[in-house]
Amino acid sequence: xxxxxxKKRTELGELGEFGLIDHLTKDIIYKNATTLKxxxxxxxxxxxxxxxxxSTDLLVEGVHFDLSYTPxxxxxxxxxxxxxxxxxxxxxxxxxxxxxxAVSNRYSVEALEELYDGIKLACxxxxxxxxxxxxxxxxxxxxxxxxxxxxxxxxxxxYRNGAKEGNLLCVSGNLGAAYxxxxxxxxxxxxYKANPAAxxxxxxxxxxxxxxxxxxxxxxxxxxxxxxxxKPTSMIDISDGLASEILHIxxxxxxxxxxxxxxxxxxxxxVSLAEEFKMIPTVAALSGGxxxxxxxxxxxxxxxTVKKLADIQIIGHITDKNSGANLITSSGAxxxxxxxxxxxxxEKE
Amino acid sequence: xxxxxxKKRTELGELGEFGLIDHLTKDIIYKNATTLKxxxxxxxxxxxxxxxxxSTDLLVEGVHFDLSYTPxxxxxxxxxxxxxxxxxxxxxxxxxxxxxxAVSNRYSVEALEELYDGIKLACxxxxxxxxxxxxxxxxxxxxxxxxxxxxxxxxxxxYRNGAKEGNLLCVSGNLGAAYxxxxxxxxxxxxYKANPAAxxxxxxxxxxxxxxxxxxxxxxxxxxxxxxxxKPTSMIDISDGLASEILHIxxxxxxxxxxxxxxxxxxxxxVSLAEEFKMIPTVAALSGGxxxxxxxxxxxxxxxTVKKLADIQIIGHITDKNSGANLITSSGAxxxxxxxxxxxxxEKE
Numbered sequence: 001x002x003x004x005x006x007k008k009r010t011e012l013g014e015l016g017e018f019g020l021i022d023h024l025t026k027d028i029i030y031k032n033a034t035t036l037k038x039x040x041x042x043x044x045x046x047x048x049x050x051x052x053x054x055s056t057d058l059l060v061e062g063v064h065f066d067l068s069y070t071p072x073x074x075x076x077x078x079x080x081x082x083x084x085x086x087x088x089x090x091x092x093x094x095x096x097x098x099x100x101x102a103v104s105n106r107y108s109v110e111a112l113e114e115l116y117d118g119i120k121l122a123c124x125x126x127x128x129x130x131x132x133x134x135x136x137x138x139x140x141x142x143x144x145x146x147x148x149x150x151x152x153x154x155x156x157x158x159y160r161n162g163a164k165e166g167n168l169l170c171v172s173g174n175l176g177a178a179y180x181x182x183x184x185x186x187x188x189x190x191x192y193k194a195n196p197a198a199x200x201x202x203x204x205x206x207x208x209x210x211x212x213x214x215x216x217x218x219x220x221x222x223x224x225x226x227x228x229x230x231k232p233t234s235m236i237d238i239s240d241g242l243a244s245e246i247l248h249i250x251x252x253x254x255x256x257x258x259x260x261x262x263x264x265x266x267x268x269x270x271v272s273l274a275e276e277f278k279m280i281p282t283v284a285a286l287s288g289g290x291x292x293x294x295x296x297x298x299x300x301x302x303x304x305t306v307k308k309l310a311d312i313q314i315i316g317h318i319t320d321k322n323s324g325a326n327l328i329t330s331s332g333a334x335x336x337x338x339x340x341x342x343x344x345x346x347e348k349e
Numbered sequence: 350x351x352x353x354x355x356k357k358r359t360e361l362g363e364l365g366e367f368g369l370i371d372h373l374t375k376d377i378i379y380k381n382a383t384t385l386k387x388x389x390x391x392x393x394x395x396x397x398x399x400x401x402x403x404s405t406d407l408l409v410e411g412v413h414f415d416l417s418y419t420p421x422x423x424x425x426x427x428x429x430x431x432x433x434x435x436x437x438x439x440x441x442x443x444x445x446x447x448x449x450x451a452v453s454n455r456y457s458v459e460a461l462e463e464l465y466d467g468i469k470l471a472c473x474x475x476x477x478x479x480x481x482x483x484x485x486x487x488x489x490x491x492x493x494x495x496x497x498x499x500x501x502x503x504x505x506x507x508y509r510n511g512a513k514e515g516n517l518l519c520v521s522g523n524l525g526a527a528y529x530x531x532x533x534x535x536x537x538x539x540x541y542k543a544n545p546a547a548x549x550x551x552x553x554x555x556x557x558x559x560x561x562x563x564x565x566x567x568x569x570x571x572x573x574x575x576x577x578x579x580k581p582t583s584m585i586d587i588s589d590g591l592a593s594e595i596l597h598i599x600x601x602x603x604x605x606x607x608x609x610x611x612x613x614x615x616x617x618x619x620v621s622l623a624e625e626f627k628m629i630p631t632v633a634a635l636s637g638g639x640x641x642x643x644x645x646x647x648x649x650x651x652x653x654t655v656k657k658l659a660d661i662q663i664i665g666h667i668t669d670k671n672s673g674a675n676l677i678t679s680s681g682a683x684x685x686x687x688x689x690x691x692x693x694x695x696e697k698e
Binding site: 036037040041042043044045046047048051052053054055056057058060061062063064086087089090092096098099100101102131132133134136137138139140141143145147148149150154157159160161235236237252 | 385386389390391392393394395396397400401402403404405406407409410411412413435436438439441445447448449450451480481482483485486487488489490492494496497498499503506508509510584585586601
């Protein structure tokens with residue numbers, strides 16, 4: 001729907017596999033001292049004195065993204081940032097990225113340049129070096145594989161399994177906006193399909209759309225915590241919705257929790273758009289996903305420090321395992337959390 | 350063609366994404382002391398005092414493999430080993446693997462178990478820890494993304510760009526067999542398509558088939574060189590055929606070379622099968638690919654040591670750039686090498 005059909009088109013076959021990788025990566029300058037060798041040999045070479053973190057993501061066209069409303073540059077940016085977010089969730093710093101692209105011949109060289117522009121923009125912003133890649137043909141559509149390398153001192157690494165009874169449950173930013181952005185784009189796509197002459201009604205929703213199309217990894221939050229001498233006891237990033245991530249922490253830490261509905265940070269535009277869609281905003285926060293905020297637990301002794309920090313909200317606390325993982329609703333009802341939070345909430349209605 | 354249709358079938362949806370990863374990785378025991386945390390958090394955690402090597406590969410069904418004659422266990426083994434080979438080609442040791450799988454719902458849980466059995470077998474043999482993964486649905490077929498982490502002392506790492514004039518060009522094992530194995534499997538597939546009752550004629554070709562379906566990374570060769578105090582000046586693994594890899598070394602080292610046709614190691618069964626296919630065996634070696642042998646250059650002073658080493662053959666030497674990269678045929682003709690070696694050889698006919 002946003003495609004510019006006037007652009008130049010170079011077929012992938014004109015460059016060949018090696019030519020294509022060279023072309024897409026030729027202007028890259030490595031910025032991290034730990035990068036000894038990037039693209040161009042059998043493997044990238046990295047030397048850090050710290051501990052290494054590795055995480056991989058696969059994104060498939062038609063499953064994870066819809067190119068009818070996702071510009072390729074945004075897709076590249078988001079794919080990279082989502083991958084960086086996994087390192088942030090370990091309390092680490094992303095440093096090197098390797099990218100695999102499988103692409104059908106309906107894509108042009110220019111389309112891949114746009115995708116790579118987004119990836120490079122994310123790398124620049126987060127000071128990550130793009131050190132390697134593999135490009136191949138696919139029989140259908142586009143598939144992106146990203147593996148991010150990060151670093152942290154061993155003693156700084158935060159796992160999902162460290163939450164202790166009495167710990168405070170915290171979240172950065174606000175939740176549910178990315179999901180509302182998705183619903184908005186899906187709605188406008190349906191309008192466009194019914195009437196291709198219709199203009200999408202996206203005005204006033206810049207923030208919501210940006211949360212869906214151009215999310216950020218919260219490297220700033222883990223830096224802020226470090227500056228304030230706070231090391232979370234457990235941490236995870238929110239890719240699948242608040243409920244699912246809380247359950248991961250509870251399960252791996254062998255604990256329960258109390259989450260307070262009224263404490264969940266939700267932006268005003270998320271609330272109003274949710275109402276337009278006749279949806280409970282809390283549901284978008286619990287089950288929407290793709291916010292890429294960090295969810296973490298801290299010692300009670302850090303309460304006074306954390307409550308002064310901007311963009312961090314205390315939303316509950318960790319309990320013993322037998323109490324279970326519960327949502328305390330605004331009306332005071334106690335509802336067991338599950339990964340599909342809306343089921344539980346429907347019972348409330 | 351080799352499929353066993355009597356097996357139990359569990360649909361992927363029955364386990365869900367997290368259940369599937371847990372199921373496929375539940376019995377993994379980490380063997381490397383450098384693996385601090387494997388599957389189960391936002392990122393794997395690795396601590397080595399050495400330098401880290403990273404390489405990624407994407408394998409797409411219908412492009413890189415044909416499941417009508419590739420058993421899934423073999424596919425998993427080969428995908429992993431091919432990825433390990435990139436670390437070996439840097440003179441490093443593969444240590445940790447992360448795997449991404451995109452799969453359509455025509456695959457069952459049992460099919461993915463077979464694939465993972467192959468991956469785990471390769472990991473066991475090469476002492477590599479499978480530390481992470483991502484499993485997702487795909488709209489068509491199977492796609493495997495592998496990222497291998499390896500280690501080496503910085504001073505031991507060998508790049509493609511270190512070949513010097515007068516260096517000897519060496520290769521391990523023998524070449525062309527994997528390609529002949531592919532031709533054989535393709536031929537039997539055609540026979541089977543024409544007459545599904547026909548039995549494939551594969552007897553006597555075990556070695557050739559194994560080279561195609563179950564290749565090995567030559568970790569033993571780099572260990573042998575190290576034991577004999579030989580550090581190659583440049584190195585690459587043979588995935589795309591000898592000609593293409595020699596050209597990579599020459600281009601990146603800014604040198605030329607003389608490759609002697611009669612020195613290229615080719616197994617007797619490769620020669621006889623090539624003749625059956627009315628093909629020049631040298632062509633299979635130059636352009637066939639997928640042998641995963643190592644191609645490397647050494648100082649002339651290492652000649653006496655290397656010539657005594659089993660399974661290593663000296664096949665030529667490095668020249669100045671202006672002489673170009675040439676094949677000296679058995680009849681003494683000098684033919685410029687190109688990545689599609691058969692074109693040059695056809696001119697000879």
